[in-house]
Amino acid sequence: MSTAPGLDEIDRARLAGKQGRAMQFAMETLLRAAQIMGAARLVPITFAHLDACFYAGQAHVDFAQHLLDNGASFSVPTWTNVGLVSLADETLRPENEAPQAVSGARRLMQLYAKLGAKPVWTCAPYQLPNRPRLGDHIVAGESNAVAFYNAVIGARTNKYGDYLDVACAMIGKAPFAGLHLDEARAGEMLFDVTSISPELRRQDIFYQLLGHHVGRRAGQRIPVVLGLLGDASEDNLKAVSAAAAASGGVELWHAVGRTPEAADLERAFRGRVPPTAFKVTKNDLINAHHELSSARDGPLAMVALGTPHFSFTEFAQLISLLAGRRIKPGLKLYISTSRFVRDLAASRGWIESLVGAGATIVVDTCTYYSPAVRGMSGRVMTNAAKWAYYAPGMLGVEVVFGSLKECVESAVLGDVWRDPNLWKHVA
Amino acid sequence: MARSESMETCGVKITSRVLSPGTAAGPPLVLLEPLSFWGAYDPATGTIIDTHHPQCGASLTGSIVLMPETRGSGSTPGAIAESIRRKTAPSGIVLLKPDVNVAIGSFIAATLYGLRCPVVSVCPSDYERLAAASHLSIFEDGSIEVRL
Numbered sequence: 070m071s072t073a074p075g076l077d078e079i080d081r082a083r084l085a086g087k088q089g090r091a092m093q094f095a096m097e098t099l100l101r102a103a104q105i106m107g108a109a110r111l112v113p114i115t116f117a118h119l120d121a122c123f124y125a126g127q128a129h130v131d132f133a134q135h136l137l138d139n140g141a142s143f144s145v146p147t148w149t150n151v152g153l154v155s156l157a158d159e160t161l162r163p164e165n166e167a168p169q170a171v172s173g174a175r176r177l178m179q180l181y182a183k184l185g186a187k188p189v190w191t192c193a194p195y196q197l198p199n200r201p202r203l204g205d206h207i208v209a210g211e212s213n214a215v216a217f218y219n220a221v222i223g224a225r226t227n228k229y230g231d232y233l234d235v236a237c238a239m240i241g242k243a244p245f246a247g248l249h250l251d252e253a254r255a256g257e258m259l260f261d262v263t264s265i266s267p268e269l270r271r272q273d274i275f276y277q278l279l280g281h282h283v284g285r286r287a288g289q290r291i292p293v294v295l296g297l298l299g300d301a302s303e304d305n306l307k308a309v310s311a312a313a314a315a316s317g318g319v320e321l322w323h324a325v326g327r328t329p330e331a332a333d334l335e336r337a338f339r340g341r342v343p344p345t346a347f348k349v350t351k352n353d354l355i356n357a358h359h360e361l362s363s364a365r366d367g368p369l370a371m372v373a374l375g376t377p378h379f380s381f382t383e384f385a386q387l388i389s390l391l392a393g394r395r396i397k398p399g400l401k402l403y404i405s406t407s408r409f410v411r412d413l414a415a416s417r418g419w420i421e422s423l424v425g426a427g428a429t430i431v432v433d434t435c436t437y438y439s440p441a442v443r444g445m446s447g448r449v450m451t452n453a454a455k456w457a458y459y460a461p462g463m464l465g466v467e468v469v470f471g472s473l474k475e476c477v478e479s480a481v482l483g484d485v486w487r488d489p490n491l492w493k494h495v496a
Numbered sequence: 497m498a499r500s501e502s503m504e505t506c507g508v509k510i511t512s513r514v515l516s517p518g519t520a521a522g523p524p525l526v527l528l529e530p531l532s533f534w535g536a537y538d539p540a541t542g543t544i545i546d547t548h549h550p551q552c553g554a555s556l557t558g559s560i561v562l563m564p565e566t567r568g569s570g571s572t573p574g575a576i577a578e579s580i581r582r583k584t585a586p587s588g589i590v591l592l593k594p595d596v597n598v599a600i601g602s603f604i605a606a607t608l609y610g611l612r613c614p615v616v617s618v619c620p621s622d623y624e625r626l627a628a629a630s631h632l633s634i635f636e637d638g639s640i641e642v643r644l
Contacts, residue, residue, distance in 0.1 A: 094607060101603055105515055105596045125571050126539060126578030131608050210570045230597040231573040232604050462535075 075110035083240065089140030091239070098236040099244070108244035116201050116224075117147045117238035118194050120210030121231045122181040124153040124174035132232060133180035136239075144241030147186045148194050150211045151378075152178040155433040156190070157408070160443070167440040178433075186238075190433035191407035193307065193378040195222065203329050206249055208237040212318070213377045213455065216310035219321035221303065223329035225249045228320050248321055254330060255339035256293035256323050258286070261346040263296035265354070270298050272491065273386075274472035276305040277454040278357040279349065280312025285357075286347065289318040293337045295346065297324040304380055311377050312454035351492075361457040364467030366485035370447030371466075372396075372476050373436050375405030376456040383473070384414040388422065390477040396427040397483030403442065405431040438463045450485060452476045507643050510622045512590070514638040515599035518612030520588030521633040524626055525559035527551060533579075533598070534571035542584030560632045561586040562623065565593040576601025580613050588634045590626060591617045616640070 076084070084100070086093040103111060121129060153174035154162045164171045182188045189197060192211050201207045201224035209215045210229045218224040227247040229237065237243045247253055260283055262270065269275050283292045292313070297305075301324070313319035323331035331337035374387070387404070396402050404423065406414075411432055414420050420430055436442050437460045450469045451457050457470045469485050478486040528550045531537060536546030542557035566572060576598055579585040585605075589598055594617045602615045614634045618626065626632060631643040 098600060098603060101516070102596050102600060105594050105599055120570055121574070123571075125534070125574035126581075128577035128581050128605065128608065129574055131581070132577070132604060135608055212570070228570055230570040230600060232577075233573070233596065233600050234570075 080111070080240070080242075091136045091139035091141035094139070095141070095236040095239040098233060099240050099242065102233050102236075103244035103246070106244045106246040108246035110245050111242040112206050112245040112249055114145055114208050114237060114241060114243050115205045116207040117143070117145055117234060118150060118207070118209040118211060118214055119147060119181065119186060119234050119238060120150045120229070121235050122149045122152055122178055122186070124170060124177050125231070127173060129231070130173050130177050130180065133177055133184065136235070137180055137184055141184055141239055143185050143238045145238060146199075147238040148189045149178070149181055149186050150214070151190055151192050151434045153434065153438070154178070155431060157432050161431060161434070162440050162442060166444075170440065189407060189409065191378050191409070192435065193380065193407065196378065196380050196407065197409050206243060208234055208243050210234045212314035213307070213311035215320050216314045216322065217307055219248060220310055220323060220328050221306045225254075252339070254321060255291065255341060256331070256337045256343070257290040258292045259295060259343050259346040260286070260292055260349050261295045262349045264348060264350065265296070267298065270296070272472060273305065273308065273452065274491065275354070276301070276308035277312050277452065278354045280309035281316045281357040281361060281454045281458070282349065282353050283309070283322070284313035284315065284317030284319050287313065287317050287319050289320065291321050291323070292319060293323045293325060293331065293334075293343070295325045295334065297327050299326050301327055302382065304383055307377055307380070308454070312458075315455040315458045358470060361454055361470035362468060363461045364448050364469050366469060366487070367448060368484050369400055369450050369469070369479055371401040371403065371445055371449045372480040373403050373449055373451040373456050374453070374473070374476060375403070375431070376435055376437055376451070376453035379404050379406040379410065381410050381413050384410070384419050386473060387477065388419050390474055391423070391426060391481075393422075394426065394481050396480040398427070400480060400483050401445070402428040402480045403431050403436050404428055405435045408432045450476050450479050507641055508625070510618065510625065510640045510642060512616035512618045512622070512634075512638045512640055513594065514614070514616055515591070515594055516602035516606065516613075516615040517636050517638070518588070518602070518606065518614035519633075519635055520560060520612065520614050521631070522558050522560045522587040524629055524632050525554070525556060525561050525586070526627045527561060527563040530565050530567045531563060532567035532569050532572070533575040534569040536567070537575060537579075539575050539579035539582060539584060542579060556586045557584050559586050560588045560590060560634065562590045562627055565591065566595050566598055570597070572597035573601035573604060576613070577605040577608070580605035580611050581609055583611070585613050588614045588616070588632075590623070591615065592620060592623050593617065
């Protein structure tokens with residue numbers, strides 16, 4: 070294999086096998102990828118978030134075992150995405166439901182912890198301390214995290230697939246191509262939301278619907294949103310990132326006046342003339358709402374929150390919306406989060422009161438993919454566009470989409486409740 | 497010109513860009529639409545399972561699969577490697593657009609299991625010639641022998 074220019078002494082030693090078979094394998098993988106991606110050189114990274122710890126077959130386990138047996142180590146802080154199962158609660162996806170996948174998933178997660186990855190098991194690693202900074206080159210594979218890191222933090226990553234993410238983390242470098250380059254980060258499409266009332270633009274559901282709509286239109290292009298409120302929260306931007314990554318494959322987007330590479334329209338497009346804007350209308354949002362609801366309103370088996378993982382501030386909103394009430398007996402309320410955020414919420418007494426109200430806190434994993442948690446079936450309500458996008462296909466459940474407030478009231482009632490005030494401000 | 501038993505089989509050689517090396521031979525199977533190897537393809541059986549795909553139900557096992565591009569998924573390498581491990585994979589893959597995920601899946605499987613599923617890319621005019629062939633052989637250096 071031809072060697073990419075710009076390899077340093079350590080890289081060459083690794084390629085020659087002087088740091089063990091695993092490091093050589095990682096270097097070969099990285100150089101092969103760099104060549105295919107057309108990278109002239111490698112770029113040092115400061116952080117990696119691995120997706121390869123999510124079980125997708127025995128090859129994943131064999132790969133991690135091969136690395137462990139051949140002296141692999143990570144060169145940069147390396148954190149883990151969710152696993153297929155929860156290591157904290159083995160009853161969530163019992164082994165007898167899908168023996169090979171469940172035991173393989175557990176083994177895989179243990180292997181990555183042994184390899185030295187920080188076992189944070191979250192799809193929202195950006196909610197934890199010590200996150201990357203503006204301009205840092207990093208490696209991530211989880212689609213919502215890729216979009217959030219690129220858009221909201223301004224750290225630079227491509228959507229790295231299985232194994233290449235691990236190879237980059239081991240070498241501490243990535244192919245200098247794609248979204249690592251300045252010129253590849255310019256906006257390519259413009260969405261104008263200024264005709265949507267500011268009241269609606271303050272609602273959490275607006276960001277979910279907007280993300281879904283923008284992703285559908287943008288595909289893998291880089292959308293720029295004009296008219297997001299300057300005080301849109303990170304939870305709001307998380308919602309756009311996750312929804313647009315799910316419905317379209319968006320890896321980077323900009324919000325004029327809100328995200329770090331888009332102080333104004335000119336900067337969002339890196340000096341190029343912005344294209345004609347798509348005016349986002351009330352009908353676009355209503356259509357998105359319909360697309361995310363596979364079922365009519367009615368009695369609920371479950372309410373699913375926390376896709377991507379629930380943040381500390383989302384827990385605060387949930388506690389305030391629930392206001393000490395219990396959820397309907399028989400209904401399941403699942404809230405997926407990281408161990409870190411769970412512990413933070415627990416320090417306020419929130420986890421105890423949520424469990425007391427009948428909720429189940431899920432850590433290390435998520436609820437939208439198969440095998441279904443505890444044989445879930447029937448009608449499920451969620452406030453997460455990503456959950457609503459994937460679950461009907463992956464789990465065969467019927468999905469009703471709603472705001473966080475609608476989800477909470479519905480969980481208390483056991484039946485879908487609609488907020489009469491939600492759409493009245495729509496222009 | 498009429499073909500006869502005594503004639504040499506009509507053949508040409510095409511050069512390709514090697515994304516993951518190996519040798520392979522088999523009939524071409526041309527995918528009419530891009531395929532996501534994760535979710536739309538079952539590595540356990542080697543078949544297309546996406547009901548939206550026009551070739552849903554088709555088996556890729558043992559064919560030289562021709563596809564313009566893949567539908568991007570970060571889980572593609574895992575699905576390819578798993579399929580190669582289970583011996584349900586195509587014998588080789590020819591792309592129009594070089595794809596790092598397909599290539600890495602093949603490369604990892606070669607290292608872990610010693611099983612080869614070469615991945616190469618070609619230009620559009622060569623792609624058309626390969627698609628019209630009855631049998632293809634891919635060699636280690638990326639050359640492809642085409643039997644019409």
